[in-house]
Amino acid sequence: MNLPRGMKDFDSAEQSKIEFVRQKFLETSKSFGFNFMAPSPLELVSVIEAKSGPAIRDEIYFFKDKGDREIALRFDFTVGLTRYVVEQKSLKMPAKISAFGGVWRYDEPQKGRYRYFHQWDLEVYGKPSLESDAEIIEFTSKFFSKLNLKNITIDISHRKLVESVVSRIFGSADSQTIGDIFRAIDKIQKKKKDEIISEYTQRGYSKEKLEQVLEFSKIKGQPDEVESVFDVSGIQAWAELKELFSSLKNRGVANIRINFGIVRGLDYYSGMVFEAFDSSTSFGALVGGGRYDSLPKAFGREDIGATGVAGGVERIILSLEAQGLQTIESAIPITVLFVNEEMARPAMNIASRLREKGLAIEIDLLGRPFKKQMENASNSKFAVIIAPKEYSQNQVIIKNMSDGKEAITQVDSLFSNVDSLFTL
Known part of the structure; x- marks a missing residue:
């Protein structure tokens, strides 16, 4: 066609x-x-x-x-x-x-x-x-x-x-x-x-x-x-x-x-x-x-x-x-990752709530393994990782995809401090 x-x-x-x-x-x-x-x-x-x-x-x-x-x-x-x-x-x-x-x-x-x-x-x-x-x-x-x-x-x-x-x-x-x-x-x-x-x-x-x-x-x-x-x-x-x-x-x-x-x-x-x-x-x-x-x-x-x-x-x-000038201005995406199938549902919930804060959020829709999700998140600046141990304590992991540094934060803080948590 x-x-x-x-x-x-x-x-x-x-x-x-x-x-x-x-x-x-x-x-x-x-x-x-x-x-x-x-x-x-x-x-x-x-x-x-x-x-x-x-x-x-x-x-x-x-x-x-x-x-x-x-x-x-x-x-x-x-x-x-x-x-x-x-x-x-x-x-x-x-x-x-x-x-x-x-x-x-x-x-x-x-x-x-x-x-x-x-x-x-x-x-x-x-x-x-x-x-x-x-x-x-x-x-x-x-x-x-x-x-x-x-x-x-x-x-x-x-x-x-x-x-x-x-x-x-x-x-x-x-x-x-x-x-x-x-x-x-x-x-x-x-x-x-x-x-x-x-x-x-x-x-x-x-x-x-x-x-x-x-x-x-x-x-x-x-x-x-x-x-x-x-x-x-x-x-x-x-x-x-x-x-x-x-x-x-x-x-x-x-x-x-x-x-x-x-x-x-x-x-x-x-x-x-x-x-x-x-x-x-x-x-x-x-x-x-x-x-x-x-x-x-x-x-x-x-x-x-x-x-x-x-x-x-x-x-x-x-x-x-x-002239080699920037022609795309867009929010730097954040990827929400889930470690296993059990964490997929809370990960979806967190992704939706972050979007309500005006953030550009990616999340896997096919239930792929965590390793594959990580590979697909390589272009993101940050990843929010939903893991069983941390989530059982109402926490998530924030990973800086540029330097590999990780920090643990409370789920409530994730939504109340988005500006300070996701900074360049």
Whole structure:
């Protein structure tokens, strides 16, 4: 029996890693005042098309339900959260919402991403504001710090700025031309320059102009460094981008730079855009986001804008592992052992009572010999041994499995002094 292509099972170890990232995400989003929610895993296809157009059908899982409605599995969280906010007419603005969970995409499976994967997401809705943009980027930086990830660079740009340069180079503000060249720029991180030029010259674009715009897309650095190599005078949105950069510096975000090669592929972005990379790996962008005021408008709300960010959890886990960082946080298990069959019942009782104290407890369920139980407890920090002689005196043995030291304690003390008895 096989799974559908692009799907996988997540075993206990993988699920623990996902939960590790989830907990760090929840801690960070709480510290920024975001409200956590879970949007529906099913959407109407028409709702998803409002964000990405009819072509999105090639990238999603969709079907007709028993009411003959076209339904899609959740492609991301932005659509569902925006739909929700638009529906809540009385929602106080700005609305800061976070989400975490699984999404489905009919993409070609790749390292770090199957067709079902996990994603975290933040959105700020309300009156468009530079500080809302800065908040989203600051969160991203602080979240990676909380994960202890190193070598993270956050590249920021502005769609209107890049659009004005593209329009100047190609002598056209035509939306089709702008869209095509944006996609060419977006591909520069994934494909060779010659391949991109070959693809777009075949579509009728000037090789010389393509060369010029791709050279522009390589510009990156601090604002003064950018100004030293490129004439930004009269360039739309440069002042706004510099102000955003200044706000982030004021917030203590140091791992940022301007990168004109960041445009984000989706057409609905309308302002600031950014991506974050682990410079010590070649996994590509760990997160991406930006301002997308057009989406709430597509859903019928002309009075609010939005800015957000989303990241793939599995790809973040790959970076954590590549940097040799801990990806599992769990209680160190304690194993309750019984010396003979007669001691099995009281051992079960003691195991259950220790679990009520919030401890992670293992106990043999098959009645195996004591020697075998000891072998299986080798990964535990402590063992609680229930033996006939000691138990007849209402006592148990606590064994430190690291150094082999043993101590005898009263059963009542076992439950009243768990913190002192089971210490590292």
